[in-house]
Amino acid sequence: MPKQKIKEKKPKRKAAAEAPEKKFKIYALLRGMHDVLPREEKYWKLLYHTAENLAEHFQFSRIETPLLEEANLFIRSIGKGTDVVDKEMYIFEDRDGNKVALRPEETASAARAYIMHGMWNMSQPVKLWYWGPMFRYDRPQAGRYRQFNQAGYETLGDGDPSADAELILVAHNFYKDLGLPVEIHINSIGVPEERQRYKTALVEYYRGKRSYLCDDCKQRLNKNPLRLLDCKQERCQPVKEDAPQIIDWLEEESKNHFTKVLEYLDELAVPYILRSTLVRGLDYYTRTVFEVYPVVGDTETPTYVGGQQSALGGGGRYDLLVQEMGGKPAPAAGFSLGIERSVSALKQYMDANQIKPPIQKFDAYLAQLGDHARRRALKAINELRNSGLKIDYNFSKNSLKSQLEAANSLQVPYALILGQKEVQDGTIIIRDMESGVQEIVDQKKVENVLKKKLSWFDDDKKK
Numbered sequence: 001m002p003k004q005k006i007k008e009k010k011p012k013r014k015a016a017a018e019a020p021e022k023k024f025k026i027y028a029l030l031r032g033m034h035d036v037l038p039r040e041e042k043y044w045k046l047l048y049h050t051a052e053n054l055a056e057h058f059q060f061s062r063i064e065t066p067l068l069e070e071a072n073l074f075i076r077s078i079g080k081g082t083d084v085v086d087k088e089m090y091i092f093e094d095r096d097g098n099k100v101a102l103r104p105e106e107t108a109s110a111a112r113a114y115i116m117h118g119m120w121n122m123s124q125p126v127k128l129w130y131w132g133p134m135f136r137y138d139r140p141q142a143g144r145y146r147q148f149n150q151a152g153y154e155t156l157g158d159g160d161p162s163a164d165a166e167l168i169l170v171a172h173n174f175y176k177d178l179g180l181p182v183e184i185h186i187n188s189i190g191v192p193e194e195r196q197r198y199k200t201a202l203v204e205y206y207r208g209k210r211s212y213l214c215d216d217c218k219q220r221l222n223k224n225p226l227r228l229l230d231c232k233q234e235r236c237q238p239v240k241e242d243a244p245q246i247i248d249w250l251e252e253e254s255k256n257h258f259t260k261v262l263e264y265l266d267e268l269a270v271p272y273i274l275r276s277t278l279v280r281g282l283d284y285y286t287r288t289v290f291e292v293y294p295v296v297g298d299t300e301t302p303t304y305v306g307g308q309q310s311a312l313g314g315g316g317r318y319d320l321l322v323q324e325m326g327g328k329p330a331p332a333a334g335f336s337l338g339i340e341r342s343v344s345a346l347k348q349y350m351d352a353n354q355i356k357p358p359i360q361k362f363d364a365y366l367a368q369l370g371d372h373a374r375r376r377a378l379k380a381i382n383e384l385r386n387s388g389l390k391i392d393y394n395f396s397k398n399s400l401k402s403q404l405e406a407a408n409s410l411q412v413p414y415a416l417i418l419g420q421k422e423v424q425d426g427t428i429i430i431r432d433m434e435s436g437v438q439e440i441v442d443q444k445k446v447e448n449v450l451k452k453k454l455s456w457f458d459d460d461k462k463k
């Protein structure tokens with residue numbers, strides 16, 4: 001047998017060199033998903049702290065529920081026929097064949113937790129707050145994502161109008177604390193029997209005007225008549241303007257409840273706009289419903305940007321939900337705020353009014369020069385951190401000039417400078433960033449000297 005020549009495979013150098021470009025796919029985001037990048041962090045932190053602070057003041061306890069729940073939890077509570085359930089839920093079967101859903105909102109989960117953990121046995125009301133991602137397979141556009149975040153507050157076990165007013169006050173305070181002007185739109189949609197009678201009257205009215213309606217409204221007329229009131233099409237506006245108003249279909253008890261909520265708001269000086277067409281898109285609401293809208297433009301000439309799309313948040317009373325989910329009857333109310341929309345509205349407002357975003361405040365900037373100094377610097381930063389001082393630094397910068405420039409742009413009051421000589425002597429330079437005056441201090445004393453300069457010991461407490 002002739003000897004077969006075994007061909008040695010030569011490494012394809014050129015191809016290998018080109019490989020990174022050809023072989024590796026750069027992944028894009030799924031449609032409707034987005035990253036929150038470090039440059040956005042200051043706004044997110046600000047919103048989170050504002051939400052947490054309000055929860056503390058108004059005594060809402062934090063609840064965290066799973067992102068994934070039984071699909072029926074949302075179908076039953078939000079309701080078949082709503083856009084969220086019919087079109088927007090991420091539903092799939094898990095490996096055991098259970099029908100599960102990524103939560104499109106958290107009110108249903110909070111009610112489930114209230115029932116499941118016997119919270120109705122605790123002193124009422126139970127006030128819960130949450131912050132986290134929700135999922136809706138909606139058509140993505142500006143301010144509308146498939147994964148977005150909400151901060152929410154729920155008061156379970158309290159049917160008094162004061163609970164509605166307290167929640168609206170929290171929503172109002174949230175934007176007031178952020179310095180973002182908003183409008184609160186409010187309405188009452190009554191209890192199911194009142195709403196049913198109203199729907200009949202509404203359908204009767206709209207049927208007579210069918211030929212003037214847009215195609216969507218013609219469908220809404222049969223499928224979900226209350227959504228007729230949400231229509232933004234110009235041709236439907238004259239019909240909408242003369243439509244019967246739900247408030248006229250409310251009985252004494254619902255009317256009284258609503259009047260009391262409004263009286264509370266007047267007393268609290270929380271401004272609101274009565275909007276008779278506000279009905280909300282989820283089925284569980286009874287009586288009070290409200291939404292928050294941004295007011296854009298500069299402070300002199302603010303302009304309201306209406307429309308469903310730009311609602312920053314919304315909520316209302318849902319007295320029957322707990323009972324309908326198998327719990328002991330417990331009236332409840334709540335609201336959620338969209339974080340992405342709130343961040344975007346806040347940025348827009350700050351830009352229009354030339355307001356600078358908040359910057360993270362550091363007590364000092366540590367500048368280092370050379371290898372030895374860098375090693376000592378990391379230790380010093382850790383020691384100062386343990387004593388409660390917040391020190392900024394950047395080890396990729398080597399020149400003193402660029403480090404002092406960084407300190408300057410961070411607006412820190414002091415820079416700590418550590419060079420080879422200081423490492424040898426066991427000292428460190430403290431530079432007053434405003435006056436430029438420098439002082440050499442013993443490294444062991446730097447913590448105390450710095451705290452004294454920062455007035456930490458005045459009033460015998462940290463600043």
Ligand code: HAM
Pocket residue numbers: 104105106107136138143144145146147148149150152153154311312313314315316318333334335336337338339340341
């Ligand atoms: P919602 O009106 O469906 O209410 O959502 C509240 C807020 O979440 C909206 O006003 C909006 O800012 C934000 N949001 C909703 N969908 C999206 C989206 N696709 N992309 C970005 N942001 C969005 C609820 O979720 C109820 N659970 C509120 C509630 C709490 N009612 C009683 N308690």
